[in-house]
Amino acid sequence: MTNTSDVLALDSLLTADELALRDRVRDYTAQRIRPNIARWYEDAHFPRELAPELGELGVLGMHLDGYGCPGRTAVEYGLAAMELEAGDSGIRTFVSVQGSLAMTAIHKWGSEAQKEQWLPRMAAGELIGCFALTEPTAGSDPSSMTTFARETADGWVLEGAKRWIGLASIADVMVVWAKTEDGIRGFLVPAGTSGVTATPIEPKLSMRASIQCDVKFDGVRLGPEAVLPGAMGLKGPFSCLNEARYGIAWGAMGAARDSYEAALEYAGNRLQFGRPLAGYQLTQEKLVNMLVEIQKGTMLALHLGRLKDAGHLQPQQISLGKLNNVREAIKIAREARTILGGNGVTLDYSPLRHANNLESVRTYEGTDEVHTLILGQHITGIGAFRG
Known part of the structure; x- marks a missing residue:
């Protein structure tokens, strides 16, 4: 069966270990998040019981070494973020706050006693x-x-x-x-x-x-x-924010892909004027435009991951990934909703939920404006934050 989400065969760029981890997190999302997310979202409920499950899955602080942390690669962390956000941004955000922010702060800037006290149980999801x-x-x-x-x-x-x-x-x-x-x-x-x-x-x-x-x-x-003995100045929190921003570049593409796939399936089954929606040129143009941006954004995220694993990733590159991928993911989710028509405003379908969530993702860990100014300073050499 043709993989309509991977026309460029980007999976061929992943190792066997990366694919295995990606598929394991994808299966978890299908079994534990998708069947329940509409109710959790409607009830404004965070499922605390997922924490130890995500610990067992190995996605909490997964890019960190030692102290019970999984010690996986940046690309593997990105793939996990993408699959979790295909389920819901809120669940990926938990993994990000836990691992990329709180655990990274302790791991990077804490004392040995602080690391031993907190990190093993946080990696297991026993502590939040x-x-x-x-x-x-x-x-x-x-x-x-x-x-x-x-x-x-x-x-x-x-x-x-x-x-x-x-x-x-x-x-x-x-x-x-x-x-x-x-x-x-x-x-x-x-x-x-x-x-x-x-x-x-x-x-x-x-x-x-x-x-x-x-x-x-x-x-x-x-x-x-x-006190965290190693942290002094904004370098401390910013080092953690860059970890979270990196994961967002991947995660946003998961929300975008899920929105596209929901629209594609609906368009193939929904009949209007005696034929499937997918058979109309306007619908096909929408689907193609979505797919093109998902493939480009995923390629960008993978490139950032390879740079990170090689020790070469720079803050301005993370800003480019976060800015582009979240911005495009919101467009994709909104466009996918139009294919679903009125049904798309219900929680039976994911695109509008993803679009709403992505408004928050677009704001936290640096707004579009902040990342634009980071890139603007990089390319001009002039800081314009306080213009």
């Missing part, structure tokens, strides 16, 4: 982490954050607020970024710490099978062991 960087008035410009950690004789006192923090209300540990007298530092705040309040943001029109929260820190007292 979150990454608190964005604030109510500091989104695209984290340097203007106002959350502050004051050093005391016996540790630190944390004051401030964060917004749009994924998983915060169910997290066992928060990675919190705050200003100090010496610059921006990272802190580990365990669940149950006095003075921390996490409130889910509701109602939402996007990412409904996921959790995002407002978080407040009111006189939060932390011991000296709470």
